[in-house]
Amino acid sequence: MSQLDDGPxxxxxxxxxxxxxxxxxxxxxxxxxxxxxxxxxFTALPDGAGLAAEIAPGDGAPRVYRVEPTGPFENDPNVTDKKFPGNPTRSYRSSAPLRIVAEVTDWTRLTPEALQMWQERLETIRTERGEIIN
Structure with missing residues (x-):
């Protein structure tokens, strides 16, 4: 099987x-x-990981980590082809752990307005029971 993406x-x-x-x-x-x-x-795009960090639940500061998959991984079916043709978000998932190799600090933070827009979109997903391929 060929590697989907070389990362990081x-x-x-x-x-x-x-x-x-x-x-x-x-x-x-x-x-x-x-x-x-x-x-x-996980993703191969630091700003994509930054978005996930910003919208993650909890009170901690949003953080982005560079990670290494410890096992096989696949395209994230929640966005690949279903929502975006191909995998332009370079989003992946694995049932095997990811090892943290570094913290990344040079990712682009969301503006307060963009964060509010994403939080509203998430609330819509939650209330409309959008499908998640688990």
Whole structure:
């Protein structure tokens, strides 16, 4: 099987993590908190991870980490082809852990207006029960 993307890869969160920590599946979805996810999600775009960090639940500061998959991964079916032809967001998921290799600080923060727009979109997804492929 050919590699989907050579990376580097990124994960956005509000968790304060250290190099060497492992990110694993089994946590609640940022988009539908009643769903426990079977995969850990990541992207090859630092600003995409930054968006995920900004909209993640919790009170911590949004953080972006460079990560390495420890096992096989696939295109994220929640955005690939279903919402965007191909994979322009370079979004992936894995049931295997991701290892943190560095914290990234030079990603683009959302403006307060953009953050509010994304929070409103998330609330619409939550109330309309948009499908999540788990």
């Amino acid at each position: 890869f990124y994960h956005g969160t509000k968790a304060d993590l250290q190099v060497g920590d492992l990110l694993t599946a089994g946590f609640r979805s940022n988009y539908r908190p009643e769903i426990v996810m079977n995969h850990i999600y």
